[in-house]
Amino acid sequence: MNDSPIADAADDLLRGTLRVLALVAILVAVGAGVLAGSLAGLSALIGVAFVAVLFGVSTAMLAWSARRSAGSALGMLAGAMVGRLILYAAALSALAQVDWVHRTSLALATAVAVALTLAYELRTLSRMPRLFWIDADASQSAALDTTRSR
Numbered sequence: 001m002n003d004s005p006i007a008d009a010a011d012d013l014l015r016g017t018l019r020v021l022a023l024v025a026i027l028v029a030v031g032a033g034v035l036a037g038s039l040a041g042l043s044a045l046i047g048v049a050f051v052a053v054l055f056g057v058s059t060a061m062l063a064w065s066a067r068r069s070a071g072s073a074l075g076m077l078a079g080a081m082v083g084r085l086i087l088y089a090a091a092l093s094a095l096a097q098v099d100w101v102h103r104t105s106l107a108l109a110t111a112v113a114v115a116l117t118l119a120y121e122l123r124t125l126s127r128m129p130r131l132f133w134i135d136a137d138a139s140q141s142a143a144l145d146t147t148r149s150r
Contacts (some may be wrong), residue, residue: 007063007064007067008029008063009125010059010060010062010063010126011063013059013121013124013125014055014056014059014060014147016046016124017055017059017117017120017121017124017134018052019117020114020116020117020120021048021051021052021055021117023118024048024109024112024113025044025045025048025049025052025113028044028045028047028048028105028108028112029041029042029044029045029048029053029109030107031044032044032109036102036104037102039100039101039102040102040104040105041105041107042102042110043058043071043101043102043103043105043106044102044106044108045107045109046095046101046106046109047105047106047107047108047109047110047113048109048110048113050091050110051088051110051114051117052089052090052113054084054088055084055117058081058083058084060082062080069138076111079100083103088110088114092106092107136144
């Protein structure tokens with residue numbers, strides 16, 4: 001198995017983001033519970049947990065992909081972001097139909113968790129120079145070889 005800087009960065013990102021989401025979960029659940037009752041607090045927890053699961057799965061897929069082929073990892077990252085947005089919309093739409101779910105708390109907690117997750121993700125990735133690692137030992141592409149005659 002290939003150990004890659006992208007996979008290591010994804011592992012670090014996953015651990016840090018889950019810590020951030022644990023703090024967000026506590027804050028939004030308590031806030032929603034105080035402002036609108038226990039079902040609002042539970043709904044807020046569901047929203048944050050949903051973000052944690054989707055983010056965790058997409059980051060784990062990124063790490064898995066990077067260990068196999070670093071070149072495909074960045075494509076996996078972009079695809080995972082789009083996939084998460086689609087799943088957020090579908091799941092929130094389905095949960096809005098459940099009678100006991102406090103829709104406002106669910107939507108606000110999910111939005112806060114997504115925004116903080118993306119902010120943390122961008123901040124963390126921009127500070128990881130190993131993410132932009134280039135294999136200097138890789139053979140030079142024939143297309144870039146200027147010493148060959150045509």
